[in-house]
Amino acid sequence: MEDQSSKQTYGLSTPSMHLLLNEFPLNQVESREIIDKILLSFKDVPGGLMVILNEIQSQIGYISQPIQEYISAILNIPVSTITGVVSFYSFFTTKPRGDHTIKFCMGTACYVGGTPQLMRKAEQILDIQTGDTTPDNHITMEVCRCVGSCSQAPVVVVDEQLYGRVRPSKIPPLIREIMKTYEDS
Amino acid sequence: MIPITINGKQYDVPEGKTLLRVAQDLGITIPSLCDHPDLTPHGGCRLCDVEVKGLRNPIAACTLPVSANMEIMTETEDLQDARKTILELMLVNYHGPLSIENGKTNYFLKWCQQYNVDVQNKMRKEPKYKVDSDPNPFIRVDLNQCILCTRCIRACAEIQGRFVWGMANRGIENQIIAGSGVPLLQARCESCGACVDYCPTGALGHKPSFGAGSSEKKVQTTCSFCGVGCNFDLNVKNDQVIKITPNPNAPVNGKHLCVKGRYGYKFINHPDRLKQPMVREYLLQDGQKNSQEIGPWVEVDWDTALTIVAKKLIQIKHESDPDSIGLLTSAKCTNEENYLMNKLSRQVIGTHNIDHCARLCHSSTVSGLAMSFGSGAMSNTVQDIVDHAESIFIIGSNTTEQHPVIGSKIRQAIIRRKVKLIVADPRKIDIAEFSSIYLRHKAGTDVALINGLMHIILENNWQDQQYIDERCENFEEFKATLAGYSPEIVSSITGISVNDLIKTAEMMAAHKPMAVFWAMGITQHSTGVLNVLTLANLQMLLGNMGVPGGGVNPLRGQNNVQGACDMGGLPNVFPGYQTVTSQDFIDKFNLAWQTKSSSGKHDNELSIKPGLTSTEMIPMALDGKIRALYIMGENPLVTDPDVNHTRKCLQACDFIVLQEIFPSDTSAFADVLLPGVSFAEKDGTFTNTERRVQLVRQAITPKGSAKPDWEILSNLANKILNEEQREITGEFAGWDYKNASEIMEEIGALTPSYAGINYDRLNHGESLHWPVKDSQHPGTPILHIGSFTRGKGKFHPTEHIDPKEMPDEEFPLLLTTGRVLYHWHAGEMTRRSSDLLEVYPGAYIEVHPEDAIKYGIRQNQQITLNSRRGTTRGKALITDRVSPGLVFANFHFPGEQNTNNLTIAALDPVAKIPEYKVCAVKLVIE
Numbered sequence A: 001m002e003d004q005s006s007k008q009t010y011g012l013s014t015p016s017m018h019l020l021l022n023e024f025p026l027n028q029v030e031s032r033e034i035i036d037k038i039l040l041s042f043k044d045v046p047g048g049l050m051v052i053l054n055e056i057q058s059q060i061g062y063i064s065q066p067i068q069e070y071i072s073a074i075l076n077i078p079v080s081t082i083t084g085v086v087s088f089y090s091f092f093t094t095k096p097r098g099d100h101t102i103k104f105c106m107g108t109a110c111y112v113g114g115t116p117q118l119m120r121k122a123e124q125i126l127d128i129q130t131g132d133t134t135p136d137n138h139i140t141m142e143v144c145r146c147v148g149s150c151s152q153a154p155v156v157v158v159d160e161q162l163y164g165r166v167r168p169s170k171i172p173p174l175i176r177e178i179m180k181t182y183e184d185s
Numbered sequence B: 001m002i003p004i005t006i007n008g009k010q011y012d013v014p015e016g017k018t019l020l021r022v023a024q025d026l027g028i029t030i031p032s033l034c035d036h037p038d039l040t041p042h043g044g045c046r047l048c049d050v051e052v053k054g055l056r057n058p059i060a061a062c063t064l065p066v067s068a069n070m071e072i073m074t075e076t077e078d079l080q081d082a083r084k085t086i087l088e089l090m091l092v093n094y095h096g097p098l099s100i101e102n103g104k105t106n107y108f109l110k111w112c113q114q115y116n117v118d119v120q121n122k123m124r125k126e127p128k129y130k131v132d133s134d135p136n137p138f139i140r141v142d143l144n145q146c147i148l149c150t151r152c153i154r155a156c157a158e159i160q161g162r163f164v165w166g167m168a169n170r171g172i173e174n175q176i177i178a179g180s181g182v183p184l185l186q187a188r189c190e191s192c193g194a195c196v197d198y199c200p201t202g203a204l205g206h207k208p209s210f211g212a213g214s215s216e217k218k219v220q221t222t223c224s225f226c227g228v229g230c231n232f233d234l235n236v237k238n239d240q241v242i243k244i245t246p247n248p249n250a251p252v253n254g255k256h257l258c259v260k261g262r263y264g265y266k267f268i269n270h271p272d273r274l275k276q277p278m279v280r281e282y283l284l285q286d287g288q289k290n291s292q293e294i295g296p297w298v299e300v301d302w303d304t305a306l307t308i309v310a311k312k313l314i315q316i317k318h319e320s321d322p323d324s325i326g327l328l329t330s331a332k333c334t335n336e337e338n339y340l341m342n343k344l345s346r347q348v349i350g351t352h353n354i355d356h357c358a359r360l361c362h363s364s365t366v367s368g369l370a371m372s373f374g375s376g377a378m379s380n381t382v383q384d385i386v387d388h389a390e391s392i393f394i395i396g397s398n399t400t401e402q403h404p405v406i407g408s409k410i411r412q413a414i415i416r417r418k419v420k421l422i423v424a425d426p427r428k429i430d431i432a433e434f435s436s437i438y439l440r441h442k443a444g445t446d447v448a449l450i451n452g453l454m455h456i457i458l459e460n461n462w463q464d465q466q467y468i469d470e471r472c473e474n475f476e477e478f479k480a481t482l483a484g485y486s487p488e489i490v491s492s493i494t495g496i497s498v499n500d501l502i503k504t505a506e507m508m509a510a511h512k513p514m515a516v517f518w519a520m521g522i523t524q525h526s527t528g529v530l531n532v533l534t535l536a537n538l539q540m541l542l543g544n545m546g547v548p549g550g551g552v553n554p555l556r557g558q559n560n561v562q563g564a565c566d567m568g569g570l571p572n573v574f575p576g577y578q579t580v581t582s583q584d585f586i587d588k589f590n591l592a593w594q595t596k597s598s599s600g601k602h603d604n605e606l607s608i609k610p611g612l613t614s615t616e617m618i619p620m621a622l623d624g625k626i627r628a629l630y631i632m633g634e635n636p637l638v639t640d641p642d643v644n645h646t647r648k649c650l651q652a653c654d655f656i657v658l659q660e661i662f663p664s665d666t667s668a669f670a671d672v673l674l675p676g677v678s679f680a681e682k683d684g685t686f687t688n689t690e691r692r693v694q695l696v697r698q699a700i701t702p703k704g705s706a707k708p709d710w711e712i713l714s715n716l717a718n719k720i721l722n723e724e725q726r727e728i729t730g731e732f733a734g735w736d737y738k739n740a741s742e743i744m745e746e747i748g749a750l751t752p753s754y755a756g757i758n759y760d761r762l763n764h765g766e767s768l769h770w771p772v773k774d775s776q777h778p779g780t781p782i783l784h785i786g787s788f789t790r791g792k793g794k795f796h797p798t799e800h801i802d803p804k805e806m807p808d809e810e811f812p813l814l815l816t817t818g819r820v821l822y823h824w825h826a827g828e829m830t831r832r833s834s835d836l837l838e839v840y841p842g843a844y845i846e847v848h849p850e851d852a853i854k855y856g857i858r859q860n861q862q863i864t865l866n867s868r869r870g871t872t873r874g875k876a877l878i879t880d881r882v883s884p885g886l887v888f889a890n891f892h893f894p895g896e897q898n899t900n901n902l903t904i905a906a907l908d909p910v911a912k913i914p915e916y917k918v919c920a921v922k923l924v925i926e
């Protein structure tokens, strides 16, 4: 939810479609085609919004603010409603994810168990903020809610793999492990 | 009625309401937060939980319909405990000041107090969100005080129809967001303030009045911006308006307001206000005017100023003749003042040369509708249309920006009653997104478009033949001209596909009654009268006249432009449209206003020839036929077409008196400036676009030595009559009014349609639409029921004619002009309301993206438009609201930003309205 007040001078009128279509990723022919196809197929299906969001999330990889505005304009649904849904479910993301994600559990047990320290360590090494993706697109850092393994707090989930009782010293090797896949190729 | 028991007591209550509403009606308090009578029930906060016999768990009263024999307890100990817990849970995320009255009432804190919740200790210790987090200059957002009741979300959607607010995230992170989580204005907020009014806490506040404290008195009055005629309360402290609050008794708008009405009051106290009469120095010396250099202003007292004006007007009147003087009255002033201007002109000076800005906005409507129906005003009321129309056709009205409260009422009708909306406009205006069909026809092709639709209607026999046979005339001639408007031909003229034409005609025929709304997009053409006649034809053809939910509904622009017309502020009619070309009316007014001078002869012999229109009067200054102008509250140097020409004309005048509240552009050419007052400083009445007469009440004392305009006019008239030694002999010839109410009595006596209107009735809350025939008559909300004012409705054959100036090689773009939400006309008031100016600080010119690429211009870049007549500058606003080849600019800013440097003074032959809506320009980059 970054401040974009500088972008538009006169916020009164209907967002101008041409401004929207200049924004990433709508300005990429390929992404536009994918999104348009999804919108077209499910536009008139009852409950179609959920399906559309699911499809866009899996085919584009995220549902950023311009995409939300675009869906809103095409389906004639207030954008606040769409943002509401996107922000409600944790499986929707508003930013592109990297090839790999590291999730830090923010459940009470893990939080108390030291998640903040783990995050700080990872942020230092990767030089990004939690929620962001490394410039090379390899790793995304995220927080998540309790994953149900409180007994092993603090918990970190790398892609689908769960790691328990993680100490800050464990973070560098974890990251190295991920980066190895790139060196090999 | 069904019996129910509340707290052990029996009541008979109406069915079909919720328990909460029933209890409120009975005066029983059930605490509630997320519920509001104007909004759909939500059932989210559970503060209104009550115990119902037979149910195991408490249940929310706000969503529970009452049923027979229900037994309800509203304040048991368990309920009280539960409520305390609910409030305490809300406090976990709450942080804010403890005072209940902080600009507005905090109902959440009120309930906390009632249920003994220790707010100070239970609330969050520090704020979680930034306080005052949104840059919108009107809406103050403090999410720390938000209790997630969703009232703002529902208010914005259901009242304003804008859907700005929503709810994001979940659990502890739950919060309200604007749009996709962006600043309000970017989320398309129209700053109407509805969400603030419905928010039960301090989470949303009115920024302009934040911290202004509570008022000493509230005065109900009528808004002075547009013709909707909203009522509200001026809140006064230390003789200043500190804020404006809605008044639920307001007949037109209820509690709803728009940004100008609610927040645009700062101009009242602006330092620029004129506070002392001023005359040019030469008038105090030898009286010789230097036509090159008009000389400095000198402040004088009222007597000096008025004596100068009186002597000068008499001198010109005798040197030339009364018809060498012209008067511009004002659609911003009250009915009483307009009546007096008309009397000053006709009785005291002796000329019919009186006109006002209606010439520039709806003169074509007045002429056209008078020809078709015999009455040139809006035929139905807004509420009637919102309640009964099956479809609404908006053509040439940017309703949500120009008449915002009517715009939101139309949106409400669409949301609540699924009314069909058809919008035809060269620009894709905001209301188009609510339409079932949107037609982007080429500017200046309205007659062709409507004739094409009527062609299709007739071809399919969808017309209301019985209605036509019984109530209308001239049908056959009219029908014959439609033959030339086949869908194919019309499609090529208008740019609308044949398919869309057929769909539109079909929808109009299938959804009756249909109400038509229009404004300047129809009237400001050299074919303005033809456009209006064509729309009148359409409504007769479909049988939509004189029925609830139908009608012709020209939206009047100024707060009192209807009244200024009604009061004889036109060159061809006395008050109440009694024509000056009829000897009977001439005799009537000669007698009523009769004066005798010492020589013993009648002074007022009114001519039977109409006077000059404003668009004729001003140019005639150039050849000396008009020597003096008396202008009240108008600014022709900004609003007239081709203002470069207007400037020369004003310069050529011998003598100009300007009665104003601000030094406008026109004052540079005035010889005398008389300080009038704003609507907050005087009493009177305004007549809104629905012909509804409403009170304007004085709330504060006039600034400096400024005077209510009716007082200025009376003093001047008395001066002239004295000077000329004329004795008052007619019953209504005198000018000694003690108050505005007395003037209304005189109006009623001389104006049949206002005969039953007086301040007593208005003060008792009666809402009267003229004609009001006598003091018992209830007024006439819907015109033309049973028969038309002129008897039969008359069909007029009309033909498409191209606008006077079309794009060509040298001037390849078509310019159309208009207004924007945040400003008002020449901008004298809104440019002096700092918050409005902050949102919309200067002239923007709308350019289509394709043209932007063609000319290589970026968003916000300074661009220049040239026409054959002049130049204007502004920032490019690149948008697909306009179509390729079309540019749009507004006329709120003076000087080099003024669009009327470009516009053409091509006049409609009948109404003399200029063609503001179409001219040819070229775009230049600096």
Ligand code: SF4
Residues within 6 Å of the ligand: B139, B155, B156, B160, B162, B163, B164, B165, B184, B188, B189, B190, B191, B192, B193, B194, B195, B196
């Ligand atoms: S001010 Fe009006 S338009 Fe803006 S968010 Fe509030 S209700 Fe909606």
Ligand code: SF4
Residues within 6 Å of the ligand: B145, B146, B147, B148, B149, B150, B151, B152, B153, B176, B198, B199, B200, B201, B203, B204
């Ligand atoms: S801002 Fe006010 S109205 Fe909106 S949800 Fe919060 S408390 Fe309710």
Ligand code: FES
Residues within 6 Å of the ligand: A105, A106, A107, A108, A109, A110, A111, A145, A146, A147, A148, A149, A150, A153, A154, A155
């Ligand atoms: S709190 Fe982290 S797994 Fe439950």
Ligand code: FES
Residues within 6 Å of the ligand: B031, B032, B033, B034, B035, B042, B043, B044, B045, B046, B047, B048, B049, B060, B061, B062, B063
């Ligand atoms: S008022 Fe009934 S649940 Fe909020």
